[in-house]
Amino acid sequence: MSYFRLRFIMYKAKVTIGLKKGVSDPEGANTLKALKLLGFDNVQEAKTIRTVDLLINGKSKDDVKKSVERMCQRLLINPVIHNYKIEIKEK
């Protein structure tokens, strides 16, 4: 166990997934409409963004980032419509 602790560090990764420019966002548009109906006339735009928080073991921040990149490509995003941002912090 101590050997494991020496080699790996626990990181917190936050993946923020948004829609690429030009992709319609009906959920955001509907939210904006409802907010305006409620009287929030000052709202100009509503965008939907998904966040995935991960707790992840890794040797280094770079190592973890590479791993999360692969997760995005393989499951978390669809490159046709999504862009994403990864933030990593030591836990």
Added chain:
Amino acid sequence: MKQKDVKVAILRIEGTNCEQESYDAFKRLGASPEFVHLKQLLHIDCNIDEKRDVFDFHCLMIPGGFSAGDYIRGGAIFAARMKSKLGKDLEKYVRQEYPILGVCNGFQVLTELGLLPGIDRIMTKVPDAVLNINDSDRFECRPTILKHENNGKCVFTNKIPKNDIRLIPSAHAEGKLLFPLDKQKEYLEKLENNDQVVFRYVDTDGNYAGYPWNPNGSFSNIAGICNYIGNVFGMMPHPERTFYHFQHPDWTQTKLSDVGNGRAIFESVLDYICKRF
């Protein structure tokens, strides 16, 4: 091969629906369908006698539904589970020209798998297309009218004449087919040149008319596409829901017939399998 010997796997995981109608469609045409849980193909949590292999079947069908709760994106989790162990098998299966059908959620699974649009290769590592949220931001559930535009490549529609107009119901919230935005026209051109566009949404006169005839805002009104070989086919509307004529909403007002507009899709693929294998 005789029709009764054609084995069809109706794949399911939690959240699949319409698998019974899909099973019945093949069964009523004399084939031998079987409900197969994905775990049976992945050989997880099942007895030895329940284990199956994709090559045990002449056709795979992924029915509609909300597999794995549509979490992440429609079909993404189903596709990820399939890819985890079956990626190479699926590629081989398609290369050997066995047919795969994806309806509604099944179409989403096939795009997430990278098997569709399949313009110049069998399977891409990352998806090349997406079935995005409907423009209306609603679950659109009603009859839709489709125009068959394939010239004969798609093995699932070879019994349907070109330009034939059919009523097949849609029921989905994420059916807007999109390709990479900066390459939409390029993709469309390739799809049309390869004869991969199978169905488009139209109005009662057969014209492209946008919403509400196109229920989701799909690019170029596309409702169904096949891969470049013609043996992987995905469509958002549900052909298994109009197997019989009396399943059509206007059946009492139209001519008496037993055949529904969706049946030809199942007949076509069975005909293809019987001749090909």
